[in-house]
Amino acid sequence: MEYILIIISAIFVNNILLSQFMGICPFLGVSNKLSTAVGMSGAVCFVITLATLVTYLFQYYVLVPLHIEFMQTIAFILIIAALVQMVEIVLKKVSPALYQALGIFLPLITTNCAVLGVALMVVTNEFSYGGEPHMLNLAESIVFAFATSLGFGLAMILFAGLREQIALNKVPKPFQGIPIALVTASILAMAFMGFSGLV
Amino acid sequence: MGKIQLITKGFVKENPTFSLLLGMCPTLATTTSAINGMSMGLATVFVLVLSNMAISATAPYIPDKVRIPAYIVIIAAFVTILQLVMQAFTPDIYETLGLFIPLIVVNCIVLGRAEAFANKNSVVDSACDGIGIGIGFTFALTLLGLVREILGSGSAFGYKFITGDGILVFVLAPGAFMALAYLIVLFKKVTAKKGE
Numbered sequence: 001m002e003y004i005l006i007i008i009s010a011i012f013v014n015n016i017l018l019s020q021f022m023g024i025c026p027f028l029g030v031s032n033k034l035s036t037a038v039g040m041s042g043a044v045c046f047v048i049t050l051a052t053l054v055t056y057l058f059q060y061y062v063l064v065p066l067h068i069e070f071m072q073t074i075a076f077i078l079i080i081a082a083l084v085q086m087v088e089i090v091l092k093k094v095s096p097a098l099y100q101a102l103g104i105f106l107p108l109i110t111t112n113c114a115v116l117g118v119a120l121m122v123v124t125n126e127f128s129y130g131g132e133p134h135m136l137n138l139a140e141s142i143v144f145a146f147a148t149s150l151g152f153g154l155a156m157i158l159f160a161g162l163r164e165q166i167a168l169n170k171v172p173k174p175f176q177g178i179p180i181a182l183v184t185a186s187i188l189a190m191a192f193m194g195f196s197g198l199v
Numbered sequence: 200m201g202k203i204q205l206i207t208k209g210f211v212k213e214n215p216t217f218s219l220l221l222g223m224c225p226t227l228a229t230t231t232s233a234i235n236g237m238s239m240g241l242a243t244v245f246v247l248v249l250s251n252m253a254i255s256a257t258a259p260y261i262p263d264k265v266r267i268p269a270y271i272v273i274i275a276a277f278v279t280i281l282q283l284v285m286q287a288f289t290p291d292i293y294e295t296l297g298l299f300i301p302l303i304v305v306n307c308i309v310l311g312r313a314e315a316f317a318n319k320n321s322v323v324d325s326a327c328d329g330i331g332i333g334i335g336f337t338f339a340l341t342l343l344g345l346v347r348e349i350l351g352s353g354s355a356f357g358y359k360f361i362t363g364d365g366i367l368v369f370v371l372a373p374g375a376f377m378a379l380a381y382l383i384v385l386f387k388k389v390t391a392k393k394g395e
Contacts (some may be wrong), residue, residue: 019372021228070283074275075303080266098332113224113305120301128387140376173388178220179380186376 003143005199006127010147012195016114017155018188023114027156028181030105032167037160039155043105045146047087048115050082052145055119056138076119081110114152118145159188205327209335215308216339217386222308225299226340227375233356236344239299240337245281246303247336248329250274251317256326258318270313274302282283308336339382346378 014020017027023044030036055076063069088106091099109115122141126133136144162184171180215221225243230236253273261269282300285293293300303309312332317325348354351369353361366375 008367020222021375022302024223024227028220063307073282073304075277077275077304078268079269081271111305111307111310113302116305117298117302120298124298171284173386174391175380179384179387182380182383186202186373186380189373189376190368193371 002140006140006144007147007148007150009199010144011151011154012192013197013199015151015155015192016118017152018185018192020117022117023112023152026105026108026112027159027185028178030108031156031160031163031181034157034160034164036105037156038153039101040105040108041149041156043102043109044114044152045110045149046102047080047084047106047109048118048149048152049142049146050087051115052119052122052141053138054083054120055079056141059123072123074119076116080115080119084110100145114148118148155188155192159185162188202324202327205324206331207332209328209331210218211236211335211390212387213332214339215332216336216343217383218384218390221311222306222336224302225306226343227372227379228373229296230340230344230347231297231368231370232348232352232354233341233345234291234376235295236340236342237337239291239296240333240394241342242281242285242296242300243306243308243336244330244333245303246274246277247309247312247333248326249277250309251312251329252322253277254313255317255320255322266315266318267310270310270318271304276311278304308332343375343378343382346382347374350374350378 003191010016016022017024026040030040056074058079059072063071063075084106088099089105091102110137113133122136122144127136127140159181163181166180166184175183209215212216213219216223216226222243224239227240229239250270250273257267257269257273278301281303282293285300296307312328316328320328345355347369348356349365351360351365351367351371351374353363366374370379
């Protein structure tokens with residue numbers, strides 16, 4: 001039950017893009033075409049889940065025993081950067097087809113705040129899903145990370161679909177480009193507000 | 200370019216928020232009020248100026264191939280210092296801004312200035328550049344925060360001037376996107392007229 005609540009909350013209620021504002025750069029930057037949005041979402045999904053697993057273990061088996069939790073930010077960003085690099089190398093060798101699809105997005109992901117954001121969230125915030133507030137355990141963290149990245153994908157793909165339609169319409173000159181995208185995002189965020197109170 | 204120009208260019212011509220559209224995550228997330236927006240801006244100025252100076256001083260000794268990871272480590276070090284300082288002296292603001300303080304590490308403005316300016320200019324010029332861009336960012340965040348605060352809760356910098364509630368949606372997520380969209384449009388209109 002707890003897992004279902006985590007999943008619903010992470011995808012809909014606390015959508016990482018539309019209510020937490022993390023990862024807005026790729027959200028605005030690569031959402032012009034549906035196909036690139038799908039590729040980006042896939043890459044983010046993969047990296048967020050993997051990065052959360054590694055940083056969670058690093059936090060509780062290295063930083064906490066050594067009492068150097070204040071090194072969190074530096075350690076996590078280095079882990080994420082190294083991880084992204086490694087995923088790129090492994091993917092290139094193991095699955096060239098997947099690399100073709102996700103490859104160009106991987107370098108961009110190091111500086112995607114959603115990845116660092118989720119990694120920090122699971123080790124600093126307390127969550128309460130139907131019970132006492134508590135820190136997430138490993139399994140819950142992985143589920144949370146995966147669901148969050150699904151939420152990222154959902155918002156990203158919806159938004160790209162909308163932007164493809166908008167591109168066909170006539171937009172007033174000052175609104176062309178980013179402003180009309182922001183207005184669209186605003187309306188999409190209003191739609192997602194309907195989910196609040198669900199969990 | 201003179202030092203004064205380095206500082207003033209971040210205001211309009213190279214304003215990181217309105218004309219370059221960088222660092223959107225903290226821009227949207229922390230501007231629920233003018234004070235919050237300004238605090239976030241000033242926190243970023245602190246990191247930006249110091250990391251610009253450190254990178255400009257160390258750039259000649261960093262091999263070209265590993266420069267990006269090296270810059271990220273330098274920036275992360277200053278962010279950690281900022282976190283500790285804020286926890287000690289302004290715990291309330293630290294609490295409000297929350298996760299977005301550590302997330303300055305991945306703010307594209309900071310890394311962008313390191314790569315585009317600091318690694319090929321002198322320490323003093325880089326500091327001026329950091330101040331200029333940082334103030335432009337703070338200005339944008341304060342303005343956006345002010346607009347959202349006036350519309351959303353009917354107050355400015357914490358001083359309430361209406362009774363009852365404002366248009367609540369402007370404090371929430373959709374209002375952030377909407378207010379930023381209209382401010383960018385306004386900014387485009389004003390700067391386009393100046394150009395003619």
